[in-house]
Amino acid sequence: MNPAHGGRPSGGHGHAAARVQLGQLLVDKGLVTVGQLRDALEEQERGGRKKLLGEVLVSLAFVTEEQVVEALASAYGVPYAKLTPRIADPRVTGLLPREFIEGHCVLPLFLVNGTLTVAVSEPANLFIVEEVERLSGHRAQVVACTSRDIRATLQAHLPSANVFVIDEIYDDMDGAAFSVVEKQVTDLNNPEEIAGQSPVIKLVNYVLYQAVQDRASDIHIERDDHTCRVRYRVDGRLMTKLSPPHQMHPAVVSRIKIMSGMDISERRLPQDGDIHVMMDGRPIDMRISTMPGKFGEKVVVRIIDNRNAIVSLEKLGMSPEMLGVWRQVIRSPHGVALVTGPTGSGKSTTLYSVLSELGSDELNISTVENPVEAQIPGVNQFQVNEKAGFTFPGALRALLRQDPDILMVGEIRDAETAQIATQAALTGHLLLSTLHTNDSLSAPTRLINMGVEPFLVAAILRGALAQRLARKICPHCKEAYTPDDATRESLGERGASCTELYRGAGCSRCRGRGYSGRIGIFELFVPEHEALEAISRGVSLQELQVAVQARGFRTMRDDGVDKALSGQTTVEEVTRVLSLGGAPAAAIAEAA
Numbered sequence: 001m002n003p004a005h006g007g008r009p010s011g012g013h014g015h016a017a018a019r020v021q022l023g024q025l026l027v028d029k030g031l032v033t034v035g036q037l038r039d040a041l042e043e044q045e046r047g048g049r050k051k052l053l054g055e056v057l058v059s060l061a062f063v064t065e066e067q068v069v070e071a072l073a074s075a076y077g078v079p080y081a082k083l084t085p086r087i088a089d090p091r092v093t094g095l096l097p098r099e100f101i102e103g104h105c106v107l108p109l110f111l112v113n114g115t116l117t118v119a120v121s122e123p124a125n126l127f128i129v130e131e132v133e134r135l136s137g138h139r140a141q142v143v144a145c146t147s148r149d150i151r152a153t154l155q156a157h158l159p160s161a162n163v164f165v166i167d168e169i170y171d172d173m174d175g176a177a178f179s180v181v182e183k184q185v186t187d188l189n190n191p192e193e194i195a196g197q198s199p200v201i202k203l204v205n206y207v208l209y210q211a212v213q214d215r216a217s218d219i220h221i222e223r224d225d226h227t228c229r230v231r232y233r234v235d236g237r238l239m240t241k242l243s244p245p246h247q248m249h250p251a252v253v254s255r256i257k258i259m260s261g262m263d264i265s266e267r268r269l270p271q272d273g274d275i276h277v278m279m280d281g282r283p284i285d286m287r288i289s290t291m292p293g294k295f296g297e298k299v300v301v302r303i304i305d306n307r308n309a310i311v312s313l314e315k316l317g318m319s320p321e322m323l324g325v326w327r328q329v330i331r332s333p334h335g336v337a338l339v340t341g342p343t344g345s346g347k348s349t350t351l352y353s354v355l356s357e358l359g360s361d362e363l364n365i366s367t368v369e370n371p372v373e374a375q376i377p378g379v380n381q382f383q384v385n386e387k388a389g390f391t392f393p394g395a396l397r398a399l400l401r402q403d404p405d406i407l408m409v410g411e412i413r414d415a416e417t418a419q420i421a422t423q424a425a426l427t428g429h430l431l432l433s434t435l436h437t438n439d440s441l442s443a444p445t446r447l448i449n450m451g452v453e454p455f456l457v458a459a460i461l462r463g464a465l466a467q468r469l470a471r472k473i474c475p476h477c478k479e480a481y482t483p484d485d486a487t488r489e490s491l492g493e494r495g496a497s498c499t500e501l502y503r504g505a506g507c508s509r510c511r512g513r514g515y516s517g518r519i520g521i522f523e524l525f526v527p528e529h530e531a532l533e534a535i536s537r538g539v540s541l542q543e544l545q546v547a548v549q550a551r552g553f554r555t556m557r558d559d560g561v562d563k564a565l566s567g568q569t570t571v572e573e574v575t576r577v578l579s580l581g582g583a584p585a586a587a588i589a590e591a592a
Contacts, residue, residue: 073144095136107154119153207230312356316522329465334430335462369382407429441525482499501570
């Protein structure tokens, strides 16, 4: 029975009484006439009583939803409120399960002095308070709001309705706590049921919380025949964090699927989802990917922490000379400026830093991204939705009709996007984007391979910045050492005078790794006359390299060696990020 909207059929006279009760209430308040009520009841009967009386009255435009809920709230002594996103505190949403919130159309608003205030669309539901108190563990009071306002507020705070609060309640969790988790979970034949039990919830929340605390970029949850492991990617390297009992793996996967809105029963196909969490009052997005394997599904969680998404250009690690040239490139009135590198090399961070610096009330700056990883004040950001047909090319075409000054496309990945980007650059717009190439000199070749005419590439390309991310030496355990002859020889001429290099000894602050944080290693190609002529002729990459090297072009290896010699990173780290297959330190000799 749902008295708030007239009640569902429950057999006998109870349903009729409930319907008349709502109808009579609205008639007494002068909100509907007796004739309108009669018409609504007849319409409800024709529909097989599948709709509630309140829904029928609203659909016939006899009353508004606000009038129905406000009248019932008054009758049952419940306060009525016009709900807006400003009223609700998103940090308390996680106090109630998502299924309960959606199934009963309720929304926790705020927690004050141990009392949880909850918006409900059914003020006559006598059991809702008991259920809220049981699930949340707090005393509850309700206010009546329309279901439309509740869902709109929920959507405003939780874009995917998958937001969970994981604040500092797990930071003191130690090994003993995990032993308790292991002992409590014994029967794992039903992963869906176990996924809702407290030990699994605590374990998953701890994994997510600690990953953010450790500034991890990714979480890997995987298992084989007898083991399960949770690994974090910190500063670009994977490290094992936990090894929970392998029997828990199905329940942990199911819990993450529930949180991210995936199909919990589908274990044969890959799935994607997302979770939105609040920590320390700030939102953090997590992109979830599952992949079926021999021993169960592997889960990878990509953590997008807005705290780390936007940094100033000065903090990226460019030399002052390179930074000055790059600033000239990004302030070009038109053309294309590219950032290149493999996945995980920090391209998006660099572009966000550029947009943050260029932002101005005098400029219309728009982006097309997949996904939007951080909100930039003053920038119009749009997210691609392939399933809905909102693609990079389509979005870029639309933005060209939006009077743009500067455009940013998350990635030029196909010929169509490349052609539209070329048109934008030729018609007086500055376009920023990324390419997946190994170095900056490969950028024009990549555009040509996508079908852009060589002479057009030469006309639009203002600069290409290639980059990698290398781990920085931990400042708390940094120590100098005398390099051996092999290391000095690997540095070529610069190694002859090198008497001191640096490394991290390992300490508690860097967890014994000797590294803390990352710094960019860069290579900037700004084509000048000779290079532009070579590009317009469609020369090979090797020929282009010869043309620029004669003018003293500095490669990423040069920049990496500079950072190793200055003590920002190590020779071994430069070798790792710039060489294939873990080549020895001698591989960077050509940088000298």
